[in-house]
Structures are given as structure tokens and as C-alpha cells.
Amino acid sequence: xxxxxxxxxxxxxxxxxxxxxxxxxxxxVAKGExxxxxxxxxxxxxxxxxxxxGLLTPDEGTIRIDGQDVLTRSQKDRxxxxxxxxxxxxxxxxxxxxxxxxxxxxxLIKAQGMGRAQAKSIALEKLKRVGLQSDVADLHPxxxxxxxxxxxxxARAIASEPEIIFFDEPTTGLDPIMADVINDLIVECVRxxxxxTVTITHDMASARKIADNLGMLYDGKIIWHGSKADIDQSGxxxxxxxxxxxxxxxxxxxxxxH
Ligand SMILES: Nc1ncnc2c1ncn2[C@@H]1O[C@H](COP(=O)(O)OP(=O)(O)OP(=O)(O)O)[C@@H](O)[C@H]1O
Numbered sequence: 001x002x003x004x005x006x007x008x009x010x011x012x013x014x015x016x017x018x019x020x021x022x023x024x025x026x027x028x029v030a031k032g033e034x035x036x037x038x039x040x041x042x043x044x045x046x047x048x049x050x051x052x053x054g055l056l057t058p059d060e061g062t063i064r065i066d067g068q069d070v071l072t073r074s075q076k077d078r079x080x081x082x083x084x085x086x087x088x089x090x091x092x093x094x095x096x097x098x099x100x101x102x103x104x105x106x107x108l109i110k111a112q113g114m115g116r117a118q119a120k121s122i123a124l125e126k127l128k129r130v131g132l133q134s135d136v137a138d139l140h141p142x143x144x145x146x147x148x149x150x151x152x153x154x155a156r157a158i159a160s161e162p163e164i165i166f167f168d169e170p171t172t173g174l175d176p177i178m179a180d181v182i183n184d185l186i187v188e189c190v191r192x193x194x195x196x197t198v199t200i201t202h203d204m205a206s207a208r209k210i211a212d213n214l215g216m217l218y219d220g221k222i223i224w225h226g227s228k229a230d231i232d233q234s235g236x237x238x239x240x241x242x243x244x245x246x247x248x249x250x251x252x253x254x255x256x257x258h
Contacts, residue, residue, distance in 0.1 A: 003030075003031060004064075004066065004067040005028040005029055005030055005031075005064070006029050006030060006031040006032075006033070006065065006066065006163070006164065006196040007027075007028070007029040007052065007063075007064070007065055007164065007196065007198065008027070008028045008029070008062075008063070008064040008065075008067075009025055009026060009027040009028075009051075009052070009061065009062070009063050009064075010026050010061055010062050011024050011025075011026065011060060011061040011062065012024070012025040012026075012027075012048075012051060012058045012060070012061035012062075012063065013025075013058060013059045013060040013061055013220075014044075014047055014051060014056065014058045014059055015059060020220055021044040021047045021220060022044055022047060022048060022051070022058065022220050022221075023219065023220025023221055024060075024061070024220070024221060025048065025061070025217075025220060025221050025222060026221075026222065027048075027215060027222050027225070029196055029198060030196070031196055032194055032195075032196055033196055033197075033212050033213060034187075034190060034196075034197045034199070034210055034211055034212045034213070035197070035198050035199070035211065035212070035213050035214070035215060036198075036199045036200075036201060036206075036207040036210055036211035036213075036214050036215075037049075037198065037199070037200045037201075037214075037215045037216075037217055037222075038200075038201065038202060038204070038207055038214055038215070038216050038217070038242060038243075039200075039202065039216055039217035039218060039242070040202065040218075040242065040251065041202065043217045043218060043219075044217060044220065045200040045201075045202075045217055046168065046200065048200070048217065049166055049168060049198065049200050051063065052166070052198065053082055053085060053087065053166060054070065054078040054079070054081065054082045057071065058071065065081065065164070083107060083111035083112075084160070084162055084163070084164070085162055085164050085165065085166060086156075086157035086158055086159075086160065086162035086164070086165035086166070086195070087157055087165065087166045087167075087168070088150070088153045088154055088156075088157040088165070088166070088167045088168065088170055088186075089153065089168045090168050090169040090172050090173075093153065094141040094149060094152060094153065094156075095141070096140060096141050096142055097140075098140070098141075099137065099138050099139065099140060100127070100132075100136055100137050100138070100139050100140070100141065100144070100152050101120055101123040101124060101127065101137035101138065102123075103141065103152055103156055104122075104123035104126055104127060104152060104155045104156045104159050105119035105120055105122065105123040105159065106156065107156070107159060107160055108122060108123075108159055108160060111160075112160065120137075122159060123137065123155070123159065124137055126155040126156075126158055126159050127151075127152070127155050129155065129158070129189065129192075130151040130152075130154050130155045130185055130189070131151060131185065132148065132151055132152070132155070136148065136152075146173050146174055146178070147174055147178040147181065147182065150170065150171075150174065150178075150182050151182070151185065154170075154182070154185060154186065154189060158189050158192075158193060161193055162193070162195060163193075163195055163196060164195060164196050164197070164198075165190065165193075165195050165196075165197045166197070166198050166199070167186065167197060167198070167199035167200070167201075167210070168199075168200055169200065169201050169202075169203070170182060170183070170186060170199065170201065170206065170210075171183065171201070171203050171205075171206045172203075176205070179203070179205065179206060180205070180209070183205075183206050183209040183210055184209070186199075186210055187209065187210060197210075199211070204243055204245075207228075208228060208231075211228045212227065212228060213225065213226065213227050213228065214226065214227075214228060214231055216236070216238065216239050216242060218238050218251070223236065223238055223239075224236045224238070224239045231243060237249060237250050238250055238251055
């Protein structure tokens with residue numbers, strides 16, 4: 001059976017002034033696949049994610065979602081498309097002025113025009129799914145621990161049961177045990193939904209837990225793309241250096257301007 005990739009990037013280039021960040025990047029994510037993009041600080045992982053979700057426009061190349069070229073669409077159409085994605089940002093990016101349940105229900109109310117009562121009931125159900133009881137729903141984000149904030153961010157990301165979810169450094173700032181708890185929850189929630197996901201991280205423990213496949217971003221391109229089972233035998237010196245966190249190897253930190 002051959003189906004179009006859920007997400008497909010070809011020849012994507014993005015520069016800021018003289019600095020070329022993405023340099024003809026190709027990437028394909030199959031429906032239901034969990035792809036983790038790894039790469040060092042400043043290699044352009046966030047820029048890549050922002051290009052896919054429509055916060056940045058590439059200078060060249062195409063980005064297709066469900067076979068449709070998203071870059072040729074109007075800004076309004078792109079915003080509409082964006083509202084269909086689930087996203088969990090670094091630091092969870094919750095609105096401090098809103099209660100927990102209102103944060104989770106935000107997209108349902110704002111983007112889908114759902115009534116507050118129905119949105120609240122969905123929010124409570126999603127909070128329960130990520131292990132938070134209803135007494136947390138009326139708190140504000142500044143009353144939560146880092147791990148609870150990530151759970152709330154995850155509940156918000158899955159609230160509309162999206163087909164595609166993006167995770168930006170989902171375990172940043174968590175201790176290793178809480179990071180593992182969040183990784184497990186991400187895997188379970190994604191499996192429940194059958195969603196396609198793209199995660200960017202430099203946390204290899206998280207990558208190994210979440211990924212079906214991994215892609216390594218280096219020098220503006222995906223230099224290796226393969227299954228999680230193959231990464232330890234990638235035969236790629238850059239991947240090897242990165243996953244083992246070695247200072248010595250072909251990746252030269254000093255050559256970066258970052
Ligand atoms: N809006 C922007 N204007 C100018 N330069 C930018 C902009 N956004 C990103 N860059 C540059 O693009 C490069 C890649 O940044 P990016 O944030 O994507 O890296 P990253 O791989 O996500 O890093 P980290 O893992 O540290 O978050 C950096 O050199 C950064 O300074």
C-alpha cells in the first residue's frame with residue numbers, strides 16, 4: 001500500500017541575512033510515524049519546526065501536508081491549518097492569566113468556537129488522561145510544578161485530537177525521572193490518537209523513547225534518517241559523535257557562529 005507522506009519537505013532553504021540555516025533540506029514523515037529530529041544547539045531545529053508550522057516562511061523549497069503544498073496558500077489558510085496541529089512548546093508556554101482548564105480548552109474555544117461548558121468537559125477529560133485530577137483545573141500555571149506544567153501543555157496539545165502534533169524539546173527543564181514520565185505519557189497519548197508527530201530535541205533519552213525514526217540535522221540538511229533500532233549502527237560519524245556526546249569528532253563546535 002502506498003500513501004502520500006503526511007508531511008514532506010523538499011529542498012527547503014532558510015537564511016537569516018548571510019547565515020544559511022536550512023540548506024536544501026529534504027524530510028518525509030509517514031502517517032502515524034513519530035519522527036524525532038536531533039541536532040546540536042543552533043543547528044536549526046527550531047527554525048525547521050517553525051517552517052513546518054507556518055511561523056516562518058522558507059526562502060525556497062516546498063512543504064506538503066497531506067500532499068498539499070502549504071506554502072502557496074494564503075496566510076489565512078495557513079493559520080487555519082496551524083490551528084489543526086497540536087503543539088507542546090518548550091516551557092509549556094501556558095497563559096499565566098488563565099486557569100489550567102482554560103489553557104487546555106483555549107484552542108477549542110478560540111479556534112473551533114466550542115461553548116465553554118463543552119470545552120471545559122473535554123479539558124477535564126484530557127487533564128485526567130495526563131494524570132491530573134479535577135482539583136488542578138482551577139489553578140493557575142504559576143501554582144504548578146514544572147512536570148505539572150508539561151502535563152497541562154500535553155493535555156492542551158491533544159485537546160482537539162489533532163492528526164499532527166509537534167513537540168519542541170518536551171523534556172527541557174525536567175529531572176530525568178519526570179522527563180521519563182512525560183516521555184511515557186507522550187508515547188501513550190500519541191498512540192491513543194494515532195497521530196503523526198515531529199519532535200525536536202537534543203535529549204537522546206527522550207529521542208530513544210519517543211521515536212519510531214530519527215533524523216539528524218547538521219549543516220542545514222538531514223544528514224541521516226533511519227529507524228531508532230539502526231541509530232547505534234548508523235555508520236555515520238556525525239551521528240555517532242552526537243548520540244554519544246563526544247567532544248572529539250567531525251562536528252566542530254568552534255566552527256559554529258552560534
Ligand atoms: N528569527 C531569526 N532571525 C535571525 N536568526 C535566527 C532567527 N531564528 C533563528 N536564527 C538563527 O538560526 C540558527 C538556528 O537556530 P535554532 O533556534 O533553529 O537552533 P536549534 O537547533 O533549535 O538550537 P537549540 O537546540 O539551541 O534550541 C541560529 O544561529 C539562530 O541564531
